Amino acid sequence: MTDTAGNATTTSGDEPVTMMEYFMQLEYSDVVSAPVMRFRDALMDARLIAQQCPKCKLVYVPPKGYCPIDTVELDERNEIQLADRGVVTNYTVVTPVQYYGQKETEPFVRASILLDPPGGMLILQDVLDIPVAEVRAGMRVEAVWAPKGERDVDEIGNRSGSALEGSLRGFRPTGEPDMPAEAFSDKVW
C-alpha cells in the first residue's frame, strides 16, 4: 500500500523498522538559450539549423553556442541550414523495462542519423513506417514533419535537443538503395 506521495506505508506492528522510503521530487524551469530558441523557430518552419565551427568544420545540431573542440564561441553568423534527409549510421532497439516513470511498453528504435551535406548528426531518432526488426545501418531516410498547425516546440529546451517529436516526428525510409554501413561506423554522435 502506498500513500499519496507514493511512499510505502507500514502499519504499526511488532516488527523492527528496517527500511525507509523517500520520494524525491524536484521541479525545474530552465530558460531556453538563444541558440536553442533559433533552433525551435526553424523547426516551426520544418527546417533544421545548426552551427558550424569555422575552425574544425564540425556541425552542431541543435546549435549550442560554442565548439568544445576549439573552445570558440559560435553565434548566428555560424548558422547553417541542414538537409532533412540522410542515412542511418547506427541504431538500437530498446525493449522497455517497466521502471518507475517508463512510458514505453513496446520495443522501439533509437537511431543516429547523418544528414546529407552539409552534414550534422541527429541522435536518438525514431524510425517510422518500418518494422523494428527491419531497421538497419546504411538505410536512407527522410524527415517526417508534423503538419503545419500541429507543430509544437514548447518542450524543446537546452537539455532536450534530441526530443523533437512535437515538430519532427521521426524519419522514414526513402526506398533508395542502402549506403555501405561500414562507411559510417565512426558516426554515432
Add this chain to the structure above:
Amino acid sequence: MAALKDVAIIGYAQARNERQAQATEVQFLFPVINEALEMSKIPRREIGFTCAGSCDYLSGQTFAFVMNLEAVGAWPPISESHVEMDGAWALYEAWVRLQHEDIDTALVFGSGKSSPGNPAEIYPLQMDPYTLTPLGFDPVSSAAIQARALLDAGKVTERQMAEIAARSRRDAMKNPYAQVTGEFDVDELLAQPYVTAPLRKHDLPPISDGACAVVLATGDKAREVCERPAWIRGIDHRIEAHQPGMRDLTTSRSTRLAGEAAGVGSAPIEVAELSATFTHQEPILREALGLGDQVAINPSGGALSANPVMAVGLARIAEAAKQIVEGGRRRTLGHATSGMCLQQNLVCVLEGEQ
C-alpha cells in the same frame, strides 16, 4: 611532512552574476575560463591539471558537470577531476595535485546555475536523509535558527546584521560582477518584514547564476608569467557534525581549526573575503579567524551581493588574490563554506612578495 611546494594564483576571472541567465552554464563558463587563461599567460594545452566544482542537482541534469568540461577544451583528452562542492574545494584538490611536482600549472573553476530550481526544495536533499530531509529543513530556516542562537547569546543584533548588509551592498557597487548593489538605509532595512524570522530579505543571499575560474602555477613558473603572484601560504578545510543540534551554532570550530592550520594568525591579515552567505555568519567567521576591526571584510560585497552557489567560495579566493595581484596588498584571506550553518569551512591564506 616534506616541505610544501610553493603554489600561486596567477589568473582569475568571474562571470557577471545574474538572477536568471539565458545562457547555459557552459555558455557563461566559456568567457570566464578564457579570461582566466589569458590573464595567466599559460597556453590552454599546457595546463597540467583541471579541477571543477559544481552540483548536478542545481541544474537538474545528470552529468551536467561533464558538459561543463566543454568550456575547458577537453579534446584531445586532458587530466581532470571534479568535486560536487564549491570550486574552492576544487582549488584545494588542484593545490594537492601540484604538490606531486610532475606538473606546474592547474586550472580550477566553479559554476552554478541556481535559477532553474527552487533552493528551498533542493538543499534539504543534502541533509541527513533520515531525520532532516523528510522535514524539508531548508537553508534559510536553518540559518534563521543559527541567527536566533546568536541574537539570544547577545553576540549580534538585528541592527548589526542590517549594517553588514548595507555595507556589503555599498561595497558591491564597485564590483562589476555583483548582483545586489546600492546605498541602503539601515533603518529602512530594519522596517522590512521577516522572511523567516529573525532573518529579513537583506540577511539572505541573492539567488545567482555565475562562475569563477582560477589558474594556479608552482614556484618558478608563477614568477615567469606573473609580475606579482598571490602565493598560497596556507590552505586547510575542516568539517563538523551534520546535526545542527549537536554543535554550538554561535561559533565555528571548524573555521577556527582551518584558520589555525592555514596560519591565519602568524601575521596580520589586511583583507578577508568570507563566504558569509547570511549576514549573521560574518561575525561568527570574524571571531573564529581572529579578524579585528583593522581587517577589511568583503570589499567585493561578498556573498550577500552575489551568491553563485558552487563558485561563491572560489570567487572569495579569487577576490583575495586580486587584492594582492592588482591591489598590492601583502597578506589576504579567502574563505569558503559548505553545508548548513557553516558546517564545513575552508581557509586559504595568500601572500604577495615584499
Add this chain to the structure above:
Amino acid sequence: MQCVLLGAVTELRATTHTIEFPYTRTLGPVIGSFFTGLRDRRILGIRAGDRVLVPPLEYDPETGDALKPDFVEVGPAGTVTSWSWVTKPTRKHPLDRPFGFALIRLDGADTAMVHAVDAGSIDRMQTGMRVTPRWRDERKGRIDDIECFVPEGGAA
C-alpha cells in the same frame, strides 16, 4: 514538460521538467531502533559517554568513536533552544501554515533535534519554551511520525 512565457519584453521562454527518484533506504541498527521507537510513540536517544544524543548517531560526533547500541528513552517533552519562524511554508515542509522550525532538547537528552513547532503565531514562540510532540495516528517508523511539536499545556 511545458513552456511558459516569462515576459514579453525579454521574450525569454522556459521549459519545465520534474525529476523524481523513489528512494528506499536501509536504516541500520541505530536509526532503525530510533524509528521503531517513533512508530511505538517512544523517542530513543543513544548513550555517548555520559551524554545522550538525540537523534541517535552511530558514532560520537566529538571523537568519531563507534557507539554501542545503548538506547535510553527521552522526552517526549522538551525545551526549545533556538527557533525560526517560517511564514511561507514550501510543499516539502511538515505544515502548510506558518510554523516554527526549532532545535528541541528533549528531557533527558544532551543534544537538540530539529523539528517543526505548530504554535499558531510567532508571538507564542520563544527560546526556552516547553513543547511536546503531536503524534500521527498512523505511524510508519519515520521522523514525521511526529507530525510536529506543540506548546506544552495546549496546542495552538
